[in-house]
Amino acid sequence: MYRIDIMTLFDETVGDMMNESILGRAQERDLLRIEAHQIRDYTLNKQKQVDNYPYGGGHGAVMQADPLYQCWSHIVSAYGPGRTIFLSPAGETFHQERAKQLASQEDHLILVCGHYEGIDERFIEECVDEEISLGDFVLTGGELAAMVVADAVSRLVPGVLSDPECFEEESHWNGMLEYPQYTRPEIWHGRTVPPVLLSGHHANIQRWRRKQSILRTWRRRPDLYARLDLSSRSDQKILREITAEEPDFP
Secondary structure (H helix, E strand, O other), X not given: OEEEEEXXXXXXXXXXXXXXXXXXXXXXXXXXXXXXXXXXXXXXXXOOOOEXXXXXXXXXXXXXXXXXXXXXXXXXXXXXXXXXXXEEEEEEEOOHHHHHHHHHHOOEEEEEEOEOOOEOHHHHHHHOOEEEEOOOOOOOEOHHHHHHHHHHHHOOOOOOOOOOHHHHOOOOOOOOOOOOOOOOOOEXXXXXXXXXXXXXXXXXXXXHHHHHHXXXXXXXXXXXXXXXXXXXXXXXXXXXXXXXXXXXXX
């Protein structure tokens, strides 16, 4: 069973969110376990204080190392060692490939949510294996980032989704953006579903979807498009079609 422990000051909120829908059903089937741990429960301070003023001065407060360490130690003692990740704007940017690696190479993650002005660097030095960021922006706490990482990794754990195709055709799995999707009704607000999707011809549908993925990646994420391997005969034929239809296509 894959396990994710989240160290947080908002355990009820995080726990409720991580136990709904697909992830909740996966936990009921013992494929996955996600548990949120209240850091305040591990402080010796009677007021449950987990922060203090930063050495050297400055605004705000810093989370203390010892409550974090005691919480982390409890998790390791109870459930075994896991890869410890601190969600931080100073970390490496999270992406689908890292989610795949964490799902396939690990079976236990410990996600640390910072707050205030950050956490004592000594805890990071002693206990954290890596820092992960969602992007070049700052959140008020690490909880949203931790839930994003937990969700992205969990859905790749075998059995959580009904079929590998559920994620293998999605955006970023193979370096491309996903093709457009349509459902009933066939006509909505005068907009129709592309006829090929109504044809029942599987090969033509797959080819249309591949073409749309290439187009969408080129239009929206030229950085991703530049890294695509489109050397196959079928892709080369699609590229010739796009070149004839799109004057600006490279």
